[in-house]
Amino acid sequence: MNQEMNLRLKKDLKKSSKNDRYLSWFMIIPALAVVAVLIVVPMIYSFSLSLTNMNLLKPASTQFIGFRNYIRLFQDEIFWRAFWNTILFMTLAVNVEFILGLFIAQLMFKVTRGQGVIRTAIMAPMMFAPVLVGFQFKWFFNDQVGLVNNLLYSLTGDYQIIPWLIHYPMNLLAILIAEIWMSTPFMVIIFLAGLVSLPTEPFEAASVDGASGWQQFRYITLPLISPFIYIAMVIRSLDLGRAYDLVRIMTGGGPANRSEMIWTYTHRLAITNNRFGMGTAMSFITVAVSFAFVIYLFRQLSKSLQEVY
Amino acid sequence: MKRLLFVGMVLLLVLSTSTVFGFELGRFDGTTIKACFIGGGDYEKIYEKFIPEFEELTGAKVEIVYKGNGFDIDKKMKIDFAAGTVDYDVCWDHTSFFSQYLDFLEPLEGYFTQEELSDFSQKVLQYCQKDGHLWQIPRHGDVSTLHYRTDLLNDPENKKAFQEKYGKELKVPETWDEFKEIALFLSKPPEIYGTQFAGKEEALSGRFWDILMSHGGKIIDENYKPTFNSPEGIKVATMLRDLYQAGAMPPGMVNFLWDDVAGTFANGNIAMYTEWYGWYSYFQNPEASKVAGKFDISRQPKGDAGIHGGWAGAHCFSVTKSSKNKEAAVAFIKFITSYEPQLFEAQIGYIPVRNSVFETLIQEAEKSTDPLIKKRFEIMQIQINEDFTPPPIVAEWIPISNVLYPKLQAIMLGDVEVEEGLNQAAKEVELIMEEAGYYD
Numbered sequence: 001m002n003q004e005m006n007l008r009l010k011k012d013l014k015k016s017s018k019n020d021r022y023l024s025w026f027m028i029i030p031a032l033a034v035v036a037v038l039i040v041v042p043m044i045y046s047f048s049l050s051l052t053n054m055n056l057l058k059p060a061s062t063q064f065i066g067f068r069n070y071i072r073l074f075q076d077e078i079f080w081r082a083f084w085n086t087i088l089f090m091t092l093a094v095n096v097e098f099i100l101g102l103f104i105a106q107l108m109f110k111v112t113r114g115q116g117v118i119r120t121a122i123m124a125p126m127m128f129a130p131v132l133v134g135f136q137f138k139w140f141f142n143d144q145v146g147l148v149n150n151l152l153y154s155l156t157g158d159y160q161i162i163p164w165l166i167h168y169p170m171n172l173l174a175i176l177i178a179e180i181w182m183s184t185p186f187m188v189i190i191f192l193a194g195l196v197s198l199p200t201e202p203f204e205a206a207s208v209d210g211a212s213g214w215q216q217f218r219y220i221t222l223p224l225i226s227p228f229i230y231i232a233m234v235i236r237s238l239d240l241g242r243a244y245d246l247v248r249i250m251t252g253g254g255p256a257n258r259s260e261m262i263w264t265y266t267h268r269l270a271i272t273n274n275r276f277g278m279g280t281a282m283s284f285i286t287v288a289v290s291f292a293f294v295i296y297l298f299r300q301l302s303k304s305l306q307e308v309y
Numbered sequence: 310m311k312r313l314l315f316v317g318m319v320l321l322l323v324l325s326t327s328t329v330f331g332f333e334l335g336r337f338d339g340t341t342i343k344a345c346f347i348g349g350g351d352y353e354k355i356y357e358k359f360i361p362e363f364e365e366l367t368g369a370k371v372e373i374v375y376k377g378n379g380f381d382i383d384k385k386m387k388i389d390f391a392a393g394t395v396d397y398d399v400c401w402d403h404t405s406f407f408s409q410y411l412d413f414l415e416p417l418e419g420y421f422t423q424e425e426l427s428d429f430s431q432k433v434l435q436y437c438q439k440d441g442h443l444w445q446i447p448r449h450g451d452v453s454t455l456h457y458r459t460d461l462l463n464d465p466e467n468k469k470a471f472q473e474k475y476g477k478e479l480k481v482p483e484t485w486d487e488f489k490e491i492a493l494f495l496s497k498p499p500e501i502y503g504t505q506f507a508g509k510e511e512a513l514s515g516r517f518w519d520i521l522m523s524h525g526g527k528i529i530d531e532n533y534k535p536t537f538n539s540p541e542g543i544k545v546a547t548m549l550r551d552l553y554q555a556g557a558m559p560p561g562m563v564n565f566l567w568d569d570v571a572g573t574f575a576n577g578n579i580a581m582y583t584e585w586y587g588w589y590s591y592f593q594n595p596e597a598s599k600v601a602g603k604f605d606i607s608r609q610p611k612g613d614a615g616i617h618g619g620w621a622g623a624h625c626f627s628v629t630k631s632s633k634n635k636e637a638a639v640a641f642i643k644f645i646t647s648y649e650p651q652l653f654e655a656q657i658g659y660i661p662v663r664n665s666v667f668e669t670l671i672q673e674a675e676k677s678t679d680p681l682i683k684k685r686f687e688i689m690q691i692q693i694n695e696d697f698t699p700p701p702i703v704a705e706w707i708p709i710s711n712v713l714y715p716k717l718q719a720i721m722l723g724d725v726e727v728e729e730g731l732n733q734a735a736k737e738v739e740l741i742m743e744e745a746g747y748y749d
Contacts, residue, residue, distance in 0.1 A: 061746070163561045166722070257715045275708075
């Protein structure tokens with residue numbers, strides 16, 4: 001009898017879990033449909049475009065050419081220069097912004113009066129459009145009448161024309177400085193939010209045990225705010241992977257492609273050169289690189305979450 | 310008598326509502342002409358003043374559906390044409406860009422009489438045509454001219470030193486060889502550089518082409534094969550490299566665009582260079598410019614082929630092939646490119662493309678206390694009628710330029726030898742033309 005009841009119960013459970021599964025799938029259909037329409041379908045369509053020779057001026061003569069665009073790009077010296085410049089730019093910018101952001105956030109955390117005013121002042125660079133920042137820094141680094149060369153002249157008395165935006169890696173450094181100036185406040189705000197949310201007990205206990213300030217920072221603060229760090233780094237990596245405005249304004253990717261980045265090159269290929277198929281192929285490679293960065297950072301994030309909680 | 314006068318006045322009124330400056334515009338009551346125009350700053354003044362007049366004269370309504378700078382419009386139109394989403398009858402066009410849009414434009418030769426076109430610079434009109442059709446009507450033009458510092462070229466010490474060094478008089482260069490010689494001579498960096506050019510994008514490849522053309526060279530030949538790596542091309546690229554490497558050009562020049570070169574000249578750092586007319590009031594403003602009253606202009610130097618360089622372009626209007634109001638759109642173009650609007654634009658600084666407007670401007674300039682004003686209009690008219698030459702009229706000009714200018718920069722910076730750099734660019738251009746179907 002019991003055995004029969006057990007079997008029935010199991011059967012009912014199986015049936016109801018099957019029903020639940022159907023129901024759950026049914027319930028997420030709208031969300032899936034939205035994702036499909038907004039993300040999956042355009043991605044598939046644009047991937048299919050990357051396998052064609054589509055020219056913006058001759059859309060009617062578009063032909064399927066397989067992976068020829070990808071093969072050409074991998075053989076293209078400028079593409080590889082743009083690729084490595086982008087990787088270098090992302091890596092340096094994210095890390096410098098992280099260090100500076102953490103340092104400034106720590107200082108601001110210690111401020112007891114006027115934190116609101118300082119916070120607003122720190123946020124100011126974020127309020128400028130990247131295009132304006134680009135023009136501003138292009139002017140700073142102008143070799144003839146720029147602020148930097150004139151400042152160096154005032155300090156040293158030696159009038160040297162340093163062409164900041166011409167020679168590699170100085171031009172990349174100039175763009176990097178503009179980017180760091182503009183985006184470090186983002187890191188500061190995120191880290192400050194992290195610092196404010198930390199419990200005070202571990203620090204009190206560490207002080208009682210005689211831990212130094214550095215030890216408290218290294219072994220308590222840093223691990224506890226690591227989720228904030230990784231989130232900020234993911235967002236910034238995605239932003240930097242799309243670096244375009246600043247580069248376009250400050251150097252245009254040049255001269256002689258010396259400061260070329262993936263998006264400046266993509267724009268040139270897809271829009272100004274009308275080679276939409278080739279440009280789309282390049283965009284897909286960029287997306288793949290950004291995915292790699294994000295996956296790596298999310299893995300680090302989940303590791304740190306496991307350690308902290 | 311009173312009745313006759315009344316009838317006469319009514320007749321005059323009716324005529325005046327359909328005819329302007331001798332052109333029959335027609336009535337288009339109830340028609341809305343949609344337009345995609347260049348916008349910003351002084352470009353829009355003509356719309357504000359003349360669109361209401363046109364609407365009153367013809368009964369049509371003009372609705373501007375998009376305004377942007379030339380490059381934004383170029384992008385928009387290419388995407389609209391490709392996607393079939395064109396919703397405008399009249400569009401901005403340009404002598405450098407129009408050949409990209411031919412499949413989507415209405416040929417205009419059937420809508421204009423010879424008489425209607427006779428006042429325009431025939432040289433400009435020549436560059437509004439391709440494959441035997443007239444695709445656009447010019448609104449105003451621009452042409453590059455030589456700007457030079459009179460205080461440096463007329464300086465007795467400079468003259469004496471030049472005479473001693475070269476055995477000839479220091480004067481405004483008439484050939485590119487003289488230009489190079491004088492630029493090298495006048496350079497005293499970092500205070501004075503002999504010359505400069507805008508050093509990137511189409512600004513550089515266009516200048517290369519400008520000088521190449523005056524030497525008798527071409528970017529592409531009749532079979533659409535790249536020919537800029539010819540001896541003429543090598544000579545031009547060598548000149549650019551030599552001037553840059555010798556310090557006769559600012560080191561940052563390869564990152565300069567139009568506003569940068571104008572700023573450097575106004576700052577007093579440049580002895581001479583080729584520039585557009587549009588900066589004149591800025592250069593002559595003593596509050597903004599250190600060269601106010603210290604410069605003059607002349608036609609660009611000649612090349613080995615005896616041709617004056619004259620890189621030029623003209624803003625134009627076209628009618629879209631998909632327009633359902635072609636007659637009304639053409640009427641609008643006739644009106645907006647007629648004498649009065651061109652004179653109005655010329656008076657706010659643009660270069661007209663009608664000879665009758667030049668004549669009025671030169672007459673008015675005779676009253677000016679600034680002698681350069683009259684000289685400027687006279688040289689301008691000669692250049693618009695004789696030197697006006699836009700870059701190659703092929704849809705692939707901008708892609709070609711995008712291949713060419715980084716190589717020219719690499720040559721100037723010494724990253725690659727002159728011939729090798731041009732050969733590499735030629736190979737890439739050949740690939741572009743092949744992909745575009747020119748060799749099928």
